[in-house]
Amino acid sequence: MLSFESLGLNAPLWEAVRDLGYENPTPIQAEVIPMLLESETDLVALAQTGTGKTAAFGLPLLQKTEVDQRKTQGVILSPTRELCLQITRELKNYAKNLPGLGITAVYGGASIRDQARDISRNPQIIVATPGRIKDMIGRGMINLSSIGYCILDEADEMLNMGFYEDIKDILSKTPKDKSTWLFSATMPGEVARIAREFMHQPKEVTVGTKNKATDTVRHEYYTVSGRHRYAALRRLVDAHPGIFSVIFCRTKRDTQRVAEKLIEDGYNAGALHGDLSQNQRDLVMGAFRKKQSQLLVATDVAARGIDVDNITHVIHYQLPDETETYTHRSGRTGRAGKSGVSMVILTRSEMRRVRQIEKIIGQPLVQKELPDGMEICEIQLYHLVSKIRDTEINPAIEGFIPAIRDVLEDLSRDELIQKMVSVEFSRFFEFYNKNSASLSDSPSKSVESSEIGKGxxxxxxxxxxxxxxxxxxxxxxxxxxxxxxxxxxxxxxxxxxxxxxxxxxxxxxxxxxxxxxxxxxxxxxxxxxSTKPREGGKGGFRKNKKKGWKTSGKGGKKTFSKGGSFRQKQKAKKANKAKKGSKGRPGK
CATH class of the missing domain: 3.30.70.330 (RRM (RNA recognition motif) domain)
Known part of the structure; x- marks a missing residue:
């Protein structure tokens, strides 16, 4: 296996990388770092989000920077404030053994005077968003006439956001003999134009297939009618109790509306879009990074540069206007070798876009049916029991145990378990007993069904x-x-x-x-x-009479039959008691 030391990095840099816990370079790092260290060259590198591009250009830039020269030697352009700050943090971590090296971030939404003061200290490296650095150049606060290196990170996204003219203007203020390194996930026409106009015989590196999504992400889609889109989102979230997800919407209005509905329905969620103040954005992202909120509803622009580990799912509440953006979205999960799931909620009229996405990512999207209500209840019940089993006992309750025993002494072991589980489980059962109808709107018979297939x-x-x-x-x-x-x-x-x-x-x-x-x-x-429920009549849920819940009749009255996966070996007397309205019955 390659090591960072073997790539030609100086000891202060590879030691800093080792201290951060990185032992082996990623493919993009292994290919790009030696190339940039060996010669002064222009470079076009195509690689997906989450492949380690910051270290690929950051480590060579740091090694080539002359620490004793107090002037700006390198500038890095990135599309968003979040990505700008992420790059700055990572570079400072890599440069911890390089005293005297200054790295400054400039971006919109913060005090330009404070940033001008930081620039006046002559940092060797500036990380910037295009709009803010263009403004500061125009005011004479920043001078790029003697830089040796210019890096364009997420170049395709900067151009998608309308920064083409700004980038051209910024590059025109830099020396012609500088080295330009362009990093992008895709290679649309405008990125190619930048390469032709401002780069000289650039070397090209492609890690993976152009536009291809990572193999660690599983892609699924669910078809529903437009009015059931939010209900489908709830089912997907409820069917994955440990979910930590980014949910993508097309517009700021939809982003805010979906986040508000999730919060009203009891989920820990936040909205991230362009209408938020900088302080609001910081609060939302801070809560998400700390996992105080498990769902982040975001627009594509606002989500660029999100640096959050262990995102388990990306949910496309709505597909992006540009099909290529799907790759950027799904790249939020399945990072650093971990697996992830990308789930798309579609209407039937959008089915044609499935083939377009498959062509871009080089992988199939598996059509699946939404989980039904009883399946979600089963998942949530097992999750709750697992959570109870793994909960550490707080020693502070020891003194209260005798009094607790007195309160619960009339309950049998089974009754106590049933009541304890019902506290949390009942809300799922009540909701999905009332909302058990199928939401799927699929004409296809090739769906990967949520029901157990025949055989x-x-x-x-x-x-x-x-x-x-x-x-x-x-x-x-x-x-x-x-x-x-x-x-x-x-x-x-x-x-x-x-x-x-x-x-x-x-x-x-x-x-x-x-x-x-x-x-x-x-x-x-x-x-x-695990016996999944079969579709019942008007009454809603049905299950094997030997195993658990059943409902019958137009009123859908609930009973609990003997035995079953939810209450093992429940006596007939207890079931009758539950039917008449016992407090121990789930749903009450």
Whole structure:
């Protein structure tokens, strides 16, 4: 494996990188860093978001900068304030062993006087948004006449945002003999024009296929009628209890409206769009980075430069106007080798765009049906039980235990479990019992259905993300242990503390026997059959009479039958009591 030291970096730089926890360079870094260190050259590098481009141009720039020369030697242009600040932070981390090297960010939405004061200290490197640096050049606050290096980061996005003329004007104020390094995810015509007009025989580097999305992201789409778009969003969020997601809308108005509705419905969400003040943007992003909010509803422009790790899902509430933007959006997840999911909510009239997206990303979009209400209830119930199991006991409650026992002494063990779980579970059951109708609007018969297909079996397994698994790694484990092929295990759905997967029913005896006494790193691993609900009549949910919830009749009155995955071995007397309105019944 290559190391940063082997790329030709000086000790102060590779030691700083090592201290940050990076051991091996990414493909773009391994290819670009030696090239830029060895010669003075112009460069066009195409690579997707999240591949380590900042270090690819930042480390060579730092090494080539003369620390003892107090003048601006390099300028980096980026499309948004967030990306500008992210680049500045990363460069300062890489330069921690280079005393005397100054790096300053200039961007809109902050005091131009404060930034002018920082510039007056003659930093060697300026990181800037095009609009603000053009303004400061015009006022005589910044002079780029002697810089040696100019970097255009996210060049395609800057041009999509309308900065073409600004970039041309800025570049015209720089020396002709400077080195220009252009980094972009795509290569539209305007980016090519910049390369032709302002670069001299640039070397070209492409990591991966142009525009191609990362292989660590799974792409799915769901078709609904336009009036069900928000309801579909709720189902996708509820079906993934550990979700940490960016939700993309086309307009600022829709972004604010969707975020407000999510908040009203009890979700931790925030909106990010161009109408927010800088202080509001900082508060929203601060809450999202700290995971105080799990859903960030954003416009494409506002989301550029989001530097947040471990985003599990990208949800396209609406597709972007430019199909190429889909790649930028989905690149928010599946970063640094981790897996992610990109989910698109479509109306039938937008189906033609699926083929366009597939052509751009070089991957298929799998058509799926939205999970039904009972499936979501089952997922949420398992999530709740897993959360209770893994909760650390607070020693402060020890003194209250005798009084708590007195209050609960009339309850059996099963009743106590049922009541405890019902506290959280009831709101999901009540909501989805009233909103159980299918939302899918799909004419296709090739849909990857949320129901168990004929001849298929679905299983619950008590390992998930917190055990270090994503859907690809869990599928690999199952293939290895069961000795099955990659197509024999499907619909692998990994949650926080548990997961689901499907096989053809012919493999059920093999699955159950393999995991009957199975352990992983000393931990017992259990696999159970997961029976999904069949579609019922007007009453709503139905399930096998031996297993759990059922409803019947026009009124949809709820009962709880003997046995079942939600209340194991429930006595008939308890079920009748629940039917008559017991406080222990879920939904009350």
């Amino acid at each position: 298929q079996a679905r299983y619950f397994i008590n390992i998930g993300e917190r055990d270090g698994f994503d859907w690809m790694e869990l599928k690999d484990l199952l293939k290895k242990e069961l000795g099955l092929g990659k197509d024999d295990i499907f619909h692998v759905d990994v949650k926080d503390g548990f997961s689901f997967f499907n096989t053809d029913s012919v493999f059920t005896p093999l699955v159950m026997e393999t995991f009957r006494r199975f352990s992983l790193k000393g931990r017992p691993i259990h696999v159970e059959m």
